[in-house]
Amino acid sequence: MKTRLSLSIALALGLAMGGAQADRLRMEVLAAPCAGCHGTDGASAGTSMPTIGGLPKEYFIGVMQKFRDGRRVSTIMGRIARGYSDEEIARMAEYFSTKPWKPHKAKLDPKLVAKGKALHEKYCANCHLAGGRYAEATLPRLGGQWPDYLHTQLVECKLEDRPVPQPNLMELRLGKLSDEDLEALAEFYASQH
Amino acid sequence: MSTFTRRRFILAMGGAGAAFGLSRPVPAGVKKKARVVVVGGGYGGAIAAKYIRKLDPHIEVTLIEKNRQFVSCPLSNEVLGGERDIASLTFGYEGLKGHGVKVVHDEVVGIDADKHRVRTRGGGTYAYDRLVVSPGIDFRWEAIGGYGPEVAERLPHAWKAGPQTLLLRKQITALRDGDNVLIVAPPNPFRCPPGPYERAAQIAHYLKAHKPRSKVIILDPKDKFSKQGLFTAGWKKFYGDRIQWIGGFAGGKVESVDPKKMTVQAEVETFKGGVINVIPPQKAGPIAHKAGLADESGWCPVDQKTFESLRHADIHVIGDACIAGKMPKSGYAANSQGKVCAVAVVAALNGEPVPEPSYINTCYSLIAPSYGISVAAVYRLQDGRIVPVKGAGGLSPAEAPEHVRRMEAMNARSWFRNITSDMFT
Numbered sequence: 193m194k195t196r197l198s199l200s201i202a203l204a205l206g207l208a209m210g211g212a213q214a215d216r217l218r219m220e221v222l223a224a225p226c227a228g229c230h231g232t233d234g235a236s237a238g239t240s241m242p243t244i245g246g247l248p249k250e251y252f253i254g255v256m257q258k259f260r261d262g263r264r265v266s267t268i269m270g271r272i273a274r275g276y277s278d279e280e281i282a283r284m285a286e287y288f289s290t291k292p293w294k295p296h297k298a299k300l301d302p303k304l305v306a307k308g309k310a311l312h313e314k315y316c317a318n319c320h321l322a323g324g325r326y327a328e329a330t331l332p333r334l335g336g337q338w339p340d341y342l343h344t345q346l347v348e349c350k351l352e353d354r355p356v357p358q359p360n361l362m363e364l365r366l367g368k369l370s371d372e373d374l375e376a377l378a379e380f381y382a383s384q385h
Numbered sequence: 386m387s388t389f390t391r392r393r394f395i396l397a398m399g400g401a402g403a404a405f406g407l408s409r410p411v412p413a414g415v416k417k418k419a420r421v422v423v424v425g426g427g428y429g430g431a432i433a434a435k436y437i438r439k440l441d442p443h444i445e446v447t448l449i450e451k452n453r454q455f456v457s458c459p460l461s462n463e464v465l466g467g468e469r470d471i472a473s474l475t476f477g478y479e480g481l482k483g484h485g486v487k488v489v490h491d492e493v494v495g496i497d498a499d500k501h502r503v504r505t506r507g508g509g510t511y512a513y514d515r516l517v518v519s520p521g522i523d524f525r526w527e528a529i530g531g532y533g534p535e536v537a538e539r540l541p542h543a544w545k546a547g548p549q550t551l552l553l554r555k556q557i558t559a560l561r562d563g564d565n566v567l568i569v570a571p572p573n574p575f576r577c578p579p580g581p582y583e584r585a586a587q588i589a590h591y592l593k594a595h596k597p598r599s600k601v602i603i604l605d606p607k608d609k610f611s612k613q614g615l616f617t618a619g620w621k622k623f624y625g626d627r628i629q630w631i632g633g634f635a636g637g638k639v640e641s642v643d644p645k646k647m648t649v650q651a652e653v654e655t656f657k658g659g660v661i662n663v664i665p666p667q668k669a670g671p672i673a674h675k676a677g678l679a680d681e682s683g684w685c686p687v688d689q690k691t692f693e694s695l696r697h698a699d700i701h702v703i704g705d706a707c708i709a710g711k712m713p714k715s716g717y718a719a720n721s722q723g724k725v726c727a728v729a730v731v732a733a734l735n736g737e738p739v740p741e742p743s744y745i746n747t748c749y750s751l752i753a754p755s756y757g758i759s760v761a762a763v764y765r766l767q768d769g770r771i772v773p774v775k776g777a778g779g780l781s782p783a784e785a786p787e788h789v790r791r792m793e794a795m796n797a798r799s800w801f802r803n804i805t806s807d808m809f810t
Contacts, residue, residue, distance in 0.1 A: 217739075221742055222743045224724040228745065228807065237803050238798065238801070238803045239802075240799040241800070267793050267796060269761055274776055320724040346512055357619075381534070
């Protein structure tokens with residue numbers, strides 16, 4: 193009896209763990225192809241592609257939904273996002289949220305970083321907490337992101353047809369910043385590993 | 386055909402112990418270490434090797450690759466245009482060793498599917514439980530009269546990056562202004578469908594600045610080609626009438642070449658070139674044929690869910706060499722297939738179900754240094770065949786502002802950095 197009991201516990205355990213492994217493979221097969229553009233485990237090695245490993249789940253889901261329905265305009269991400277269901281996007285979000293955030297490897301200009309720091313404190317620090325390292329559902333991680341990517345995104349935020357939808361306060365503040373200011377801000381956030 | 390079934394593997398691992406999955410430490414001597422051999426360390430093989438280790442460090446993975454360094458075909462057209470150094474396309478295998486992959490530089494000359502082992506030119510024998518073959522392409526040299534491996538030293542194909550790329554670059558820079566560059570494009574299916582047309586643009590980019598009276602003439606057996614509308618518009622915008630495409634309907638199919646006279650005999654006319662780039666018709670890499678993995682089409686039929694060969698059990702074929710439904714023969718496709726295959730191999734070796742696969746392809750082409758275009762798709766398995774998801778993917782828009790094309794050119798280079806870091810770091 194005792195043997196049978198421990199055997200059934202062992203079997204149940206085995207099934208549960210086997211299930212976890214099967215689930216891991218299911219996540220991997222869905223999310224690993226993203227690495228072709230975003231790097232292994234979402235840690236980007238390229239200047240214009242953002243690191244996505246370590247992003248909060250809710251943020252990832254929100255952005256993918258915006259890409260998918262066209263609220264956020266992109267060169268290519270929308271075309272790819274439309275290939276996935278809500279459930280799959282949720283699984284990918286889960287996968288990337290468990291990966292460590294690995295900062296970029298670009299070389300920064302200390303002068304621009306200093307200028308960016310001042311601008312950040314004046315205009316941005318109220319929402320983008322901890323030097324942009326803090327992220328949540330509607331707040332992207334900026335600290336340690338690739339500076340070229342940050343700069344392009346900030347410039348795009350200012351375009352008339354605004355490919356990246358922004359909250360009202362962000363729009364108002366962006367209106368006060370020049371392209372040079374945005375470059376400095378990008379350098380500052382990149383410096384905030 | 387298979388001698389090493391899932392059931393036997395579970396028995397070999399010690400019965401119930403196998404049901405616990407990978408994460409549980411197994412006492413020494415109980416679990417037999419599963420062995421995977423990967424043949425070919427390119428866009429497919431390097432990824433399969435790394436991801437099998439990443440998913441299950443208990444599996445012993447040996448990668449057998451002939452060359453000590455890998456030179457990427459994607460972006461090698463930029464070397465022809467003078468925008469890139471070939472060193473930036475060259476990678477070593479140290480990073481893979483860091484993942485615990487045993488890297489052997491040798492050439493596989495035989496696969497014994499029954500005995501589950503491969504033989505190398507250097508005299509080595511490697512036993513496997515699962516074999517992943519990622520052999521790339523070989524040329525059908527006989528398809529074009531007068532062409533062959535020796536003639537390729539005079540009329541380069543440059544369709545495997547390395548010395549051939551540098552040879553073609555050298556010939557283009559030595560071209561007499563006013564002489565033309567001929568590109569002989571291959572029939573479908575072939576490695577990198579947009580490649581010949583990006584190449585035309587990159588060569589024209591160089592000619593425009595250095596040999597303004599020279600042209601690029603593409604002789605093509607096909608009536609249409611990848612991203613045709615985007616290429617045609619981009620060519621015209623940057624290079625005017627410097628690029629001429631002659632499709633199959635206009636007599637573009639090449640029958641033979643004459644390396645002495647530097648001429649190409651097409652169906653209707655004879656063309657003379659100062660430089661002749663012949664991209665021959667293609668088939669799966671040599672080892673695929675030797676091992677009986679290819680069918681009469683010249684390519685390897687596989688179960689498109691796992692990439693296991695339909696001809697030999699426990700052997701998987703990925704990358705350009707395999708028949709992968711609607712996926713093109715591209716670097717990104719090989720990367721994506723390498724991962725689906727890695728998951729299938731790990732699942733099989735652990736007695737787990739193989740999850741429903743998902744695949745991506747993205748191909749960038751650079752028409753000018755700051756002008757990029759792309760095609761993308763997400764794929765699923767449907768009735769055993771890889772098909773694109775409807776409503777997703779597609780081409781860059783036909784009309785787009787400059788900054789969008791510039792962004793795509795930046796993305797092309799970032800893509801390259803990421804996909805190669807995925808392979809080699």
